[in-house]
Amino acid sequence: MMFKDLTFREKSALVHITALGLLLAFTLAQIWPFFSGYEESILVVKPFWVALVIFILIEIIGHSIVAARNKREANAEGDERERLIVLKSNYYSSHLFGFCLIGYLSISMLFQIPFLNIYFVFIIFVVAEIVNYSSQLILFRRGV
Amino acid sequence: MAKQIPISNNIKTLRFLTGEMTQQDLAEQLGVTRQTVAAIEQRKYSPSLEVAFKISKIFGKSLNEIFTYEEP
Numbered sequence: 001m002m003f004k005d006l007t008f009r010e011k012s013a014l015v016h017i018t019a020l021g022l023l024l025a026f027t028l029a030q031i032w033p034f035f036s037g038y039e040e041s042i043l044v045v046k047p048f049w050v051a052l053v054i055f056i057l058i059e060i061i062g063h064s065i066v067a068a069r070n071k072r073e074a075n076a077e078g079d080e081r082e083r084l085i086v087l088k089s090n091y092y093s094s095h096l097f098g099f100c101l102i103g104y105l106s107i108s109m110l111f112q113i114p115f116l117n118i119y120f121v122f123i124i125f126v127v128a129e130i131v132n133y134s135s136q137l138i139l140f141r142r143g144v
Numbered sequence: 145m146a147k148q149i150p151i152s153n154n155i156k157t158l159r160f161l162t163g164e165m166t167q168q169d170l171a172e173q174l175g176v177t178r179q180t181v182a183a184i185e186q187r188k189y190s191p192s193l194e195v196a197f198k199i200s201k202i203f204g205k206s207l208n209e210i211f212t213y214e215e216p
Binding site: 007073076079080081082140141142143144 | 146147148149175176177179180183186187188189190191192195
């Protein structure tokens with residue numbers, strides 16, 4: 001399976017996965033010192049904004065290139081099959097997001113963690129989005 | 145591994161018999177994408193009733209002549 005053989009929607013999903021994967025890797029690298037005992041490092045928020053800007057740039061540039069090479073498909077509206085795939089993928093990711101978030105809140109309450117760590121919630125959201133677009137890619141290739 | 149739905153069809157043959165119609169031509173008449181027509185032909189997607197009736201009308205055949213349910 002070559003990149004050029006993919007449809008616009010599949011390429012778009014790949015761009016999303018790449019951008020989100022990089023964002024996840026950066027976030028995990030940022031919070032890693034937290035587990036090593038250097039709790040101060042988690043307070044540094046500035047690099048996080050840089051990562052978000054880079055994420056948005058990857059999304060814009062990636063989608064512009066993909067859309068320029070697949071003009072016809074990019075301008076076409078999604079049909080019933082594409083809508084079904086998006087619906088199914090959203091179903092999977094929203095369940096994962098809800099399950100992980102409720103799990104995290106329960107653990108926080110159970111172990112008396114006094115604050116909701118925004119990084120963990122953000123990681124759960126990013127992972128859920130990666131699952132969403134990966135699921136779209138699989139369903140586009142495998143069939144609904 | 146591609147998932148196969150239990151409904152087979154002979155759309156590819158009917159396209160060939162109808163002036164060698166392309167997937168793109170059929171897709172435009174149905175109002176779906178070419179990928180969806182390919183997915184229906186390869187038994188990767190079960191079309192809605194609306195699309196099934198449109199296919200039936202385009203080829204001038206009944207639904208039973210185009211689609212066959214095969215017990216899994």
